[in-house]
Amino acid sequence: MEENKDETVVAVNPEAETISEKSGEKTEAEQKEGTTVTDPAKDGEETAGSAGEPAPGEEVPEKPKKKKKKKKKIKKKKKLPPKVIVTENLGVRFRIQEQKVDNLKEYFVRLIKRRLNYKDFWALREVNLKIRKGDRVGILGLNGAGKSTLLKCIAGVLKPTEGTVTVKGNIVPLLELGAGFDKDYTGAENIYFYGSMLGYSRAFIKERFNDIVEFSELGSFINVPVKNYSSGMKARLGFSIATVVEPEILILDEVLSVGDAKFRKKSSKRLEKMMKKGVTVLFVSHSSDQVLANCNKAIILDHGRVIASGKAEKICAKYEEMLQ
Amino acid sequence: MKIFIQNLKKFRFLFWELVKKDIKLKYRSSILGVFWTLLEPLLTMIVLTLVFSNLLGKGDDNFPVYILCGRLLYGFFSNGTKVALKSVRKHGSMIGKVYVPKYMYPLSAVVSNYIMFIISLLVLAGVMVFEKVPLTWYIFQAFIPMIIILIMTMGVGLVLSTYNVFFRDLEYLWTVACMLIMYTCAIFYKVENLKNPGNEWIFKCNPLYSLIVLFRDAVFGRSFENDMYHLWFSLIFSIVIFMLGVFVFWRKQDKFILYV
Numbered sequence: 001m002e003e004n005k006d007e008t009v010v011a012v013n014p015e016a017e018t019i020s021e022k023s024g025e026k027t028e029a030e031q032k033e034g035t036t037v038t039d040p041a042k043d044g045e046e047t048a049g050s051a052g053e054p055a056p057g058e059e060v061p062e063k064p065k066k067k068k069k070k071k072k073k074i075k076k077k078k079k080l081p082p083k084v085i086v087t088e089n090l091g092v093r094f095r096i097q098e099q100k101v102d103n104l105k106e107y108f109v110r111l112i113k114r115r116l117n118y119k120d121f122w123a124l125r126e127v128n129l130k131i132r133k134g135d136r137v138g139i140l141g142l143n144g145a146g147k148s149t150l151l152k153c154i155a156g157v158l159k160p161t162e163g164t165v166t167v168k169g170n171i172v173p174l175l176e177l178g179a180g181f182d183k184d185y186t187g188a189e190n191i192y193f194y195g196s197m198l199g200y201s202r203a204f205i206k207e208r209f210n211d212i213v214e215f216s217e218l219g220s221f222i223n224v225p226v227k228n229y230s231s232g233m234k235a236r237l238g239f240s241i242a243t244v245v246e247p248e249i250l251i252l253d254e255v256l257s258v259g260d261a262k263f264r265k266k267s268s269k270r271l272e273k274m275m276k277k278g279v280t281v282l283f284v285s286h287s288s289d290q291v292l293a294n295c296n297k298a299i300i301l302d303h304g305r306v307i308a309s310g311k312a313e314k315i316c317a318k319y320e321e322m323l324q
Numbered sequence: 325m326k327i328f329i330q331n332l333k334k335f336r337f338l339f340w341e342l343v344k345k346d347i348k349l350k351y352r353s354s355i356l357g358v359f360w361t362l363l364e365p366l367l368t369m370i371v372l373t374l375v376f377s378n379l380l381g382k383g384d385d386n387f388p389v390y391i392l393c394g395r396l397l398y399g400f401f402s403n404g405t406k407v408a409l410k411s412v413r414k415h416g417s418m419i420g421k422v423y424v425p426k427y428m429y430p431l432s433a434v435v436s437n438y439i440m441f442i443i444s445l446l447v448l449a450g451v452m453v454f455e456k457v458p459l460t461w462y463i464f465q466a467f468i469p470m471i472i473i474l475i476m477t478m479g480v481g482l483v484l485s486t487y488n489v490f491f492r493d494l495e496y497l498w499t500v501a502c503m504l505i506m507y508t509c510a511i512f513y514k515v516e517n518l519k520n521p522g523n524e525w526i527f528k529c530n531p532l533y534s535l536i537v538l539f540r541d542a543v544f545g546r547s548f549e550n551d552m553y554h555l556w557f558s559l560i561f562s563i564v565i566f567m568l569g570v571f572v573f574w575r576k577q578d579k580f581i582l583y584v
Contacts, residue, residue: 094582102583104497107491152581155421156423157421158581159578175422176421192341195337196337196338197338197424199337199338
């Protein structure tokens with residue numbers, strides 16, 4: 001398992017960051033060092049005549065030199081944005097039953113006959129992530145790699161079997177088209193309903209109601225029950241609600257892949273606007289083009305493990321290689 | 325515990341939205357709409373009165389009101405638990421996608437039925453006026469069984485909704501159980517008039533019967549003094565089943581997403 005040593009996404013050793021930042025900065029101490037460097041030169045000039053031996057009666061200012069040397073250790077650390085999502089040794093195990101048992105009779109019969117067999121399937125294993133505020137992280141991987149499981153753990157919907165997930169901030173997950181929608185409710189009613197699912201009051205949503213309807217371009221279809229919507233309409237509505245409420249963390253699970261080019265352009269623009277405000281975005285996709293367009297960092301999942309992470313361009317290139 | 329209270333605060337809008345949704349959608353495609361909540365107990369009462377009016381005897385409590393008391397309370401318990409039982413499975417897709425405290429689903433289902441129950445009490449009031457049943461101060465005692473039945477229904481609803489996720493046929497078993505409960509609730513007959521007097525213990529085991537007795541006392545203007553057994557039994561049963569429901573739900577809720 002090669003964990004990329006790019007510190008900003010997967011930082012196992014936090015000190016590694018300071019080492020990388022050190023090199024470019026001129027710190028106070030270094031400036032002082034500059035002055036100490038000149039001092040001996042001065043001394044050198046003064047004592048030039050006596051070949052290094054201090055002339056009698058002259059003071060050699062050695063003590064101040066030593067004090068300044070101790071101050072060398074003070075480094076100014078470049079302030080990185082705070083960590084918003086941290087997963088430590090995250091693992092998710094599913095117990096797959098060999099046969100489907102979902103009624104009482106079957107359950108008791110098999111219990112008595114001792115035929116309840118399970119198989120263990122690790123969907124995620126030893127996933128360590130540190131995502132900072134403002135990162136747009138793309139998650140790439142083949143089908144079944146564990147992308148949706150990872151997102152569900154972060155969204156708080158699935159409890160991990162081992163490890164921990166810590167999330168700081170307001171999450172808005174868009175894990176499926178029309179996930180928070182009730183089919184019989186109209187679009188307008190669903191806006192309030194979905195908003196309340198994300199934790200917002202009716203008044204809050206009412207203020208932004210017109211924005212939502214405008215962005216989704218549904219027009220008069222907003223009063224039609226959601227069961228009659230096309231998948232594109234559902235995607236537009238869901239996306240507009242999720243982005244209008246100004247989340248701190250936005251999770252997108254392949255929702256942008258459904259939608260025509262016009263919608264994709266619009267959503268990219270909206271995401272850009274949000275990124276400037278410092279919204280953290282987790283973006284799952286199969287297309288490295290989308291990831292390149294929308295993200296600055298990326299990770300690749302394979303069979304439940306993170307096999308690569310780092311800057312988007314590097315990772316997308318690696319992913320393309322993998323696919324060959 | 326802190327997270328629990330935080331969640332309650334954050335999702336209180338969702339709770340009321342769920343309640344509203346249940347009420348709005350229940351009668352959306354019907355003609356009568358919300359009036360059906362009023363009409364249904366009224367029609368049942370008329371049918372039962374016509375069929376069983378000679379079972380009660382003379383000089384006793386007014387029969388239609390007697391029936392209605394039992395019918396309304398039993399109706400709330402039966403509908404409330406049935407809807408709660410299905411609630412978690414029904415919202416299965418949402419459980420897997422957005423984080424929402426899962427107890428919201430069964431509890432909001434029970435509360436929406438409770439609101440409809442309170443609306444249907446208008447029918448009771450109407451029939452009381454029509455049959456000239458005197459209103460006494462004892463009517464305020466009715467709040468006690470009304471609160472206890474809410475707690476009991478919530479508790480039973482939580483237990484049923486948990487196990488319905490794992491065993492789909494619980495729904496049918498519970499329908500049969502509800503029928504059994506209905507016949508042992510003495511809705512349209514009196515326990516004293518039973519042919520085999522030795523079977524009275526069955527009624528003492530039914531907490532819903534206790535609540536119906538208390539409610540009837542309040543409606544007909546009797547104090548609870550004679551029925552303290554019923555009061556304590558139903559109260560303790562409700563609290564115990566509620567705590568059991570919370571415990572079972574809390575323990576199993578993380579597994580819902582795997583089965584739903």
